[in-house]
Amino acid sequence: MLPATADGPVARPTEAAVLARNLHVRRGRAHVLRNLTFSIPSGSITGLLGPSGSGKTTLMRVLMGLQVFRSGDVTVLGASPGARVLRAQLGYMTQSPSVYRDLTVRDNVRYFATLHGRSRAQADAAVEAVGLVPEAARLTASLSGGQFNRVSLACALVGDPQLLVMDEPTVGLDPVLRAELWDHFRRLAQGGTTLLVSSHVMEEARHCDELLLLREGRLLAQLSPAELAERGHNQDLEQAFLAMIQESAPDEGVDGREES
Numbered sequence: 001m002l003p004a005t006a007d008g009p010v011a012r013p014t015e016a017a018v019l020a021r022n023l024h025v026r027r028g029r030a031h032v033l034r035n036l037t038f039s040i041p042s043g044s045i046t047g048l049l050g051p052s053g054s055g056k057t058t059l060m061r062v063l064m065g066l067q068v069f070r071s072g073d074v075t076v077l078g079a080s081p082g083a084r085v086l087r088a089q090l091g092y093m094t095q096s097p098s099v100y101r102d103l104t105v106r107d108n109v110r111y112f113a114t115l116h117g118r119s120r121a122q123a124d125a126a127v128e129a130v131g132l133v134p135e136a137a138r139l140t141a142s143l144s145g146g147q148f149n150r151v152s153l154a155c156a157l158v159g160d161p162q163l164l165v166m167d168e169p170t171v172g173l174d175p176v177l178r179a180e181l182w183d184h185f186r187r188l189a190q191g192g193t194t195l196l197v198s199s200h201v202m203e204e205a206r207h208c209d210e211l212l213l214l215r216e217g218r219l220l221a222q223l224s225p226a227e228l229a230e231r232g233h234n235q236d237l238e239q240a241f242l243a244m245i246q247e248s249a250p251d252e253g254v255d256g257r258e259e260s
């Protein structure tokens with residue numbers, strides 16, 4: 001089945017940007033990710049969805065080389081997470097924006113553009129993509145929370161990375177801006193960028209080609225939005241996800257894999 005998108009079905013890309021096999025992560029005494037096996041197709045939008053605390057940020061940190069994993073194999077753009085060769089190829093938008101509060105919006109994005117060897121014009125295009133042209137000359141410290149997050153997003157976009165990992169990029173945004181950003185993400189994917197986007201808003205799943213559904217550190221399923229609607233017997237993806245959770249055995253993923 002082809003993945004459904006807002007623009008209609010697209011061909012499922014064959015090449016994998018990320019491959020994980022039996023990935024297991026402990027933080028302290030807790031098993032935070034439990035034997036995850038999945039792949040993320042190149043040039044696609046993959047949604048990482050699950051309740052708060054299900055392990056989304058931890059998984060993103062593994063891919064970025066920021067989180068040690070206990071066992072398993074992970075390949076990111078053909079290299080090991082954290083490999084030097086990946087630095088220029090990855091973009092990461094974290095939940096806590098790491099931008100300079102004492103710089104203007106424009107200067108923040110231009111600074112990150114310089115780090116990645118991009119032009120001022122590309123920096124200005126990133127500011128425009130996140131809808132911050134009216135605020136471009138303002139000090140970042142004076143922005144609202146949602147605007148602040150968008151500066152961070154522009155800084156992640158401006159490097160034009162091959163793999164863009166974003167932790168809840170649309171949180172706190174109004175519906176119009178959210179829709180514009182998803183259009184932008186779609187254009188990036190059409191241009192060959194691979195996007196991994198976390199959210200706990202199931203409605204956002206519709207914009208993705210593939211979904212990784214996490215629950216309590218387990219991969220409940222990897223499937224398209226259409227397949228989620230079918231398996232959860234509901235066009236409302238939130239309800240479909242809930243139905244899948246209820247159908248799965250308590251304390252065990254649908255795939256039945258147990259921790260090592």
Ligand SMILES: Nc1ncnc2c1ncn2[C@@H]1O[C@H](COP(=O)(O)OP(=O)(O)OP(=O)(O)O)[C@@H](O)[C@H]1O
Nearest residue numbers: 027028030032051052053054055056057058059200
């Ligand atoms: N430093 C830590 N030490 C021990 N456990 C941790 C640590 N950081 C996170 N955890 C636990 O790991 C689990 C997964 O956390 P993670 O932040 O990856 O979830 P999440 O799905 O991104 O949540 P949210 O949607 O709320 O951001 C949670 O149970 C959390 O309490």
